[in-house]
Amino acid sequence: MAAACCAALAAAGSVLLPNTSAYNQTQASYWSLQESSLSPSCFAQPQTAQQAANLITILTSHQACSTTDFAIKCQTHAPAAGFANIAGGVTIDITGLNSISVSEDHSIAYVGAGNSWLDVYAYLDPYNKSVAGGRNGAVGVGGLTIGGGISYFSPQVGWTCDTVQNFEVVLASGELVNANATSNPDLYRALKGGKNNFGLVTRFDFATVDITRILGGNLVNDIADRAAVFAAFADFTTAPDYDVHASWVLSTIFNATSKAWTLLNVPVYTLPDTRPLVYEQLYAVPNISDNLALTELHVLANQTATPPLNWGMGTATYGVSTAFLNEIFDIVNATIYDFNLPGGVAWSIAFEPLPTVFLAPGAGKNVLGTTPADGNQMIFLTSPFWTDSSADAEVHAKTEEILTKVNAAAEKAGLLRQFEYANYADYSQQPFEGYGQSNLEFLLQTSKQYDPNGMFQKRVPGGFKLPGGQWW
Numbered sequence: 407m408a409a410a411c412c413a414a415l416a417a418a419g420s421v422l423l424p425n426t427s428a429y430n431q432t433q434a435s436y437w438s439l440q441e442s443s444l445s446p447s448c449f450a451q452p453q454t455a456q457q458a459a460n461l462i463t464i465l466t467s468h469q470a471c472s473t474t475d476f477a478i479k480c481q482t483h484a485p486a487a488g489f490a491n492i493a494g495g496v497t498i499d500i501t502g503l504n505s506i507s508v509s510e511d512h513s514i515a516y517v518g519a520g521n522s523w524l525d526v527y528a529y530l531d532p533y534n535k536s537v538a539g540g541r542n543g544a545v546g547v548g549g550l551t552i553g554g555g556i557s558y559f560s561p562q563v564g565w566t567c568d569t570v571q572n573f574e575v576v577l578a579s580g581e582l583v584n585a586n587a588t589s590n591p592d593l594y595r596a597l598k599g600g601k602n603n604f605g606l607v608t609r610f611d612f613a614t615v616d617i618t619r620i621l622g623g624n625l626v627n628d629i630a631d632r633a634a635v636f637a638a639f640a641d642f643t644t645a646p647d648y649d650v651h652a653s654w655v656l657s658t659i660f661n662a663t664s665k666a667w668t669l670l671n672v673p674v675y676t677l678p679d680t681r682p683l684v685y686e687q688l689y690a691v692p693n694i695s696d697n698l699a700l701t702e703l704h705v706l707a708n709q710t711a712t713p714p715l716n717w718g719m720g721t722a723t724y725g726v727s728t729a730f731l732n733e734i735f736d737i738v739n740a741t742i743y744d745f746n747l748p749g750g751v752a753w754s755i756a757f758e759p760l761p762t763v764f765l766a767p768g769a770g771k772n773v774l775g776t777t778p779a780d781g782n783q784m785i786f787l788t789s790p791f792w793t794d795s796s797a798d799a800e801v802h803a804k805t806e807e808i809l810t811k812v813n814a815a816a817e818k819a820g821l822l823r824q825f826e827y828a829n830y831a832d833y834s835q836q837p838f839e840g841y842g843q844s845n846l847e848f849l850l851q852t853s854k855q856y857d858p859n860g861m862f863q864k865r866v867p868g869g870f871k872l873p874g875g876q877w878w
C-alpha cells in the first residue's frame with residue numbers, strides 16, 4: 407500500500423525510491439544510526455511550500471495513502487529512531503525548503519524550514535545581522551525552533567521560538583497558512599514549543615539581532631579542578647545582573663574505555679570583547695587549553711561532523727548550586743564508571759544556564775511554561791554515544807538510571823524543576839507534561855481546532871505526541 411502511496415505522491419514532486427543512490431544518500435544523511443537504520447517506502451522531497459502542501463493533501467485524501475503513516479525530516483539531529491524517519495511509511499524530507507532572504511531594513515530574516523543554521527548564519531553575517539538559532543551549524547532550523555531553541559543570543563532575546571514573527575505552515579487539511587500575532591494567533595503560540603503536532607512548517611520569519619564578531623572557542627580544564635569550575639558556573643548562572651551577551655556550556659565527558667573524564671567549557675560572548683569580565687572566575691581556574699578568539703558566527707558554528715554513531719539524549723532542569731553540581735558529578739560517575747560496551751561508549755554530561763533574563767521574553771507567549779518566576783536554573787543534558795547498535799536498550803537503561811538518581815537528589819535538595827526541554831529529551835520522557843496543565847490543555851484544544859481528525863497525532867507517530875491527544 408505504501409508503494410502505491412509513493413506513486414501517488416510523485417505527482418507532487420520528487421520521490422526517492424529504495425535501491426537508488428539518491429534514496430541511499432538521504433537515508434545515510436541522518437545524524438544517528440538509529441534513524442538511518444529505518445527504511446521508509448520512499449522519501450518525498452518538496453522544493454516549495456506549495457509542493458509540501460500538495461504532499462500533505464495527497465497523504466490525507468488520496469485513497470492509496472489512507473493507511474500510510476509518515477515522518478517529517480529536517481536536518482536529522484533528533485537521534486531517536488522514528489522521530490524524523492519511518493520504517494515502511496513515507497518520510498517527507500524538507501531540506502529542499504532552503505530559501506533565505508532578509509527584509510529591506512534587515513530586521514526580519516525569512517528562512518525556509520529545511521535550512522541548517524550554518525547556511526542561515528553564512529547568509530546573514532555579511533549584513534552584520536543574525537538570528538537566535540542553534541549553536542552547532544549542522545542542526546536544523548525546523549526541529550530546533552518548534553521545540554524552543556537555545557541560542558548564544560537567548561539571554562538577550564529568549565528561546566529561538568520567541569523570536570519568530572510568523573510561521574508559514576501546512577495544516578492537516580493541506581491548507582498553507584500563516585500564523586502570527588494577528589493571523590491564527592493560537593496556532594502561532596502553539597508552534598512555539600508544540601513540536602510537530604500541528605502541521606508542517608515551511609518557513610520561519612525571525613526577528614534579527616545585531617552581530618559583528620563574537621568571542622568563542624573551547625576552554626579545557628583538568629577534571630581535578632571541577633569544583634572550582636562548578637563554583638564559577640553556579641555564580642555565573644545565578645548572577646543578579648546576568649550579562650545578556652554571555653553564555654556557557656559546561657560539559658564533562660567520560661570515555662568508558664579509558665575511564666578518563668574531560669572538562670570542556672564553551673563560553674561564548676556575542677560582542678567583540680576578547681576578555682569579558684563575566685568569565686573572570688572561570689579564567690582564574692588553571693586550564694589545559696584555551697583557544698577562545700574573536701570570530702564570525704558562521705565560522706564558530708561550522709563544527710566538525712561526527713562519524714555515524716548511535717546517540718542518546720536525556721534531560722532535566724534544576725535550580726543551581728555548587729554543591730549540587732558536585733553531587734551530580736559524583737552520582738553520574740558512580741553510575742557509569744563500570745559500564746562499557748564492545749566498541750566503547752562515551753557520555754557527555756552537560757550543563758547550560760537558564761537564567762531569568764532568558765525566560766522573560768517568551769513567558770506566557772510560548773507554550774513551554776518557563777517563566778522568570780522559576781528563578782535562575784540550569785538545563786542538564788546527558789548524551790551517550792556508542793558504536794554497537796545492539797546495545798540501545800542497555801544504554802537507554804543507564805540514561806534512565808542517571809536521570810532517576812539525579813532527579814531524586816535534586817528533589818531532596820529542593821532543586822528539581824518540572825520543565826524538561828523537548829529538544830534534549832529522551833524518547834521515554836514526556837516533555838509536554840512539564841509545560842504545565844494550562845499549556846497542555848491549550849495545546850490539545852489548538853490541535854482539535856487545526857487538526858480535527860488528529861492527523862499529526864495519529865499518522866505522524868514520530869516525535870513527542872500530545873499526552874491525551876488520542877481523544878478522537
Ligand SMILES: Cc1cc2nc3c(=O)[nH]c(=O)nc-3n(C[C@H](O)[C@H](O)[C@H](O)COP(=O)(O)OP(=O)(O)OC[C@H]3O[C@@H](n4cnc5c(N)ncnc54)[C@H](O)[C@@H]3O)c2cc1C
Binds near residue numbers: 477478483519552
Ligand atoms: C549536535 C547537536 C547540537 C545541538 N545544538 C542545539 C542548540 O544549540 N540549541 C538547541 O536548542 N538544541 C540543540 N540541539 C537539539 C536540537 O534542537 C534537536 O535535536 C532538534 O530536534 C533538531 O532539529 P533537526 O531539524 O536537526 O532534526 P530532525 O530530526 O530533522 O527533526 C526533529 C523533529 O522535528 C520535526 N520537524 C522538523 N522540522 C519540522 C517542520 N518544519 N515542521 C514540522 N515538524 C518538523 C521532525 O518531525 C522531528 O520530530 C542539538 C542537537 C545536536 C545533536
